Amino acid sequence: MSNKRSLIGLFMALTLIGSVPALADVDGQALYRQHCAKCHAEDGRANTMRGWLYFAQNLSKAKWQDNNSDRDILDAIQEGPGAMPGYADTLSEAEQLALVKAVRDLRKP
Template identity: 80%
Template sequence: MLNKPALLGLLGALTFSVSLPALADPDGQQLYRQHCAKCHAADGRANTLRGWLYFAQNLSKAKWQDNNSDNDILDAIQEGPGAMPSFADKLSEAQQLALVKAVRDLRKP
């Protein structure tokens, strides 16, 4: 039978390991709302005052989605074209990739 300190250590390790998947899979939708929606709007259509002032891209257009690869979107996230800030040093690679998926999910027919 395990003694009390060993049992507490085992419970602590299990609790930590259960929280790891949450750390490994960033929430792209939440990151989009936090970093992108100010200009690109929640639906990606860039119909915000900031979007209009800074000529933000409408990310929901099928034509735009078709003309831009995942690497193009990732480069834009990392480099920050035009007035858009760079997120290369602000977001991890996993977060950046989650944002690419969130942008893809904005596509409208």
């Protein structure tokens, strides 16, 4: 199990490193505001009406951030857990990775 996680982590790191030039062209914060903020709020705390109705995750919590890997966040973006739509077919890989970074930037102490 640990080896599998290590391999996934290595794959994600290589993917992120390989996509750094592509990420420079993608505004993850703008994508977050466009696709995520209506439920998760601008600050990630999910304190919006839609967030409450759909039980959106508070993305700013340090505990949540610590318990979810970049792969977990990417999977959620692609597949859309619960009422959240998936974006695998609508956002490019670079856009999805930029959203992962935008979600990470929401972390509060």
